[in-house]
Amino acid sequence: MKFRITIFLTALLLISAISVQGFSQDKRIISPYFSLNYFKNSDDLRYLEAALTYSRNRMEIPLPAMVISFYSGTDSNKLLGTALTNENGIATFDISKNNSLTQGNQEFYAFSANFAGNDTVETVSSDLLIRDVKLEMVLSESDSVKTISLSAFTTEINKAVPVSGETVIVYVTRMFSLLPVGEVSLDDNGMGTIEFPSDLPGDSDGNITIISKFEEHPDFGNVERRIVTKWGVPYVNSTPAAHRALWTKTPPWWMIITLSILLIGVWGHYLYAIISLIRIKRDSKKNEKLKNGFEEEKIAR
Numbered sequence: 043m044k045f046r047i048t049i050f051l052t053a054l055l056l057i058s059a060i061s062v063q064g065f066s067q068d069k070r071i072i073s074p075y076f077s078l079n080y081f082k083n084s085d086d087l088r089y090l091e092a093a094l095t096y097s098r099n100r101m102e103i104p105l106p107a108m109v110i111s112f113y114s115g116t117d118s119n120k121l122l123g124t125a126l127t128n129e130n131g132i133a134t135f136d137i138s139k140n141n142s143l144t145q146g147n148q149e150f151y152a153f154s155a156n157f158a159g160n161d162t163v164e165t166v167s168s169d170l171l172i173r174d175v176k177l178e179m180v181l182s183e184s185d186s187v188k189t190i191s192l193s194a195f196t197t198e199i200n201k202a203v204p205v206s207g208e209t210v211i212v213y214v215t216r217m218f219s220l221l222p223v224g225e226v227s228l229d230d231n232g233m234g235t236i237e238f239p240s241d242l243p244g245d246s247d248g249n250i251t252i253i254s255k256f257e258e259h260p261d262f263g264n265v266e267r268r269i270v271t272k273w274g275v276p277y278v279n280s281t282p283a284a285h286r287a288l289w290t291k292t293p294p295w296w297m298i299i300t301l302s303i304l305l306i307g308v309w310g311h312y313l314y315a316i317i318s319l320i321r322i323k324r325d326s327k328k329n330e331k332l333k334n335g336f337e338e339e340k341i342a343r
Contacts, residue, residue: 204232244274
């Protein structure tokens with residue numbers, strides 16, 4: 043008997059140890075996804091953006107409040123600074139005011155970023171080489187034809203070199219996203235043009251924001267140039283005050299009628315149920331009286 047109890051306790055301890063070890067291993071390590079991107083906007087402000095996420099049940103989940111370190115240089119990485127990831131798992135670091143960036147061969151800038159890891163997330167890093175490019179956009183109008191002229195140049199040994207054979211995408215801003223207008227292929231002189239459509243709506247004054255950009259370019263990263271101009275069709279709100287729509291204070295008639303029918307149907311069922319209960323109670327009392335009267339008549343006979 044004692045031998046059986048000993049075997050049982052030993053097996054129980056082994057199962058518990060294996061379960062705890064498996065649980066600790068499942069909980070300990072997350073293998074995240076890590077990416078590093080370079081951005082340059084219209085004001086020549088440059089910044090690095092690192093994204094830290096992981097996958098669970100085929101969903102990409104951000105890792106917030108994680109410390110990301112940013113470096114420059116190739117051989118001796120110089121720490122530029124650190125930043126915390128936000129609720130979307132993105133950490134942004136401004137490099138515009140840093141004049142001590144190490145420049146490598148062929149006019150490329152070397153950047154890297156890493157997450158040192160912790161008890162639950164593995165260490166990850168990423169690096170990139172960026173070639174600085176100057177993107178210019180000029181707007182012109184002749185005989186009601188609106189033209190966007192683009193030019194792009196890089197620097198090699200303190201000399202401007204045109205960017206040829208590359209594609210620049212032109213957008214206009216909309217309420218929730220960017221609307222592509224067209225693509226411009228740069229010629230051997232690093233220049234290209236595109237005709238701007240004349241039927242795009244703007245704000246009440248006709249203002250519209252035009253954006254030209256390199257997107258996730260392997261050498262240039264993300265570089266954009268934006269200009270606000272009165273090339274849009276002025277938006278006029280001609281909706282009358284009595285107009286009924288989902289976005290106005292007065293709902294449309296079809297919604298009022300539909301809701302009224304539904305409410306009438308619901309309350310009609312309630313009323314029908316109440317009336318049915320009253321009738322059932324009344325009929326039961328009537329049947330009881332008839333039964334009592336029949337019994338009294340039978341006794342009298």
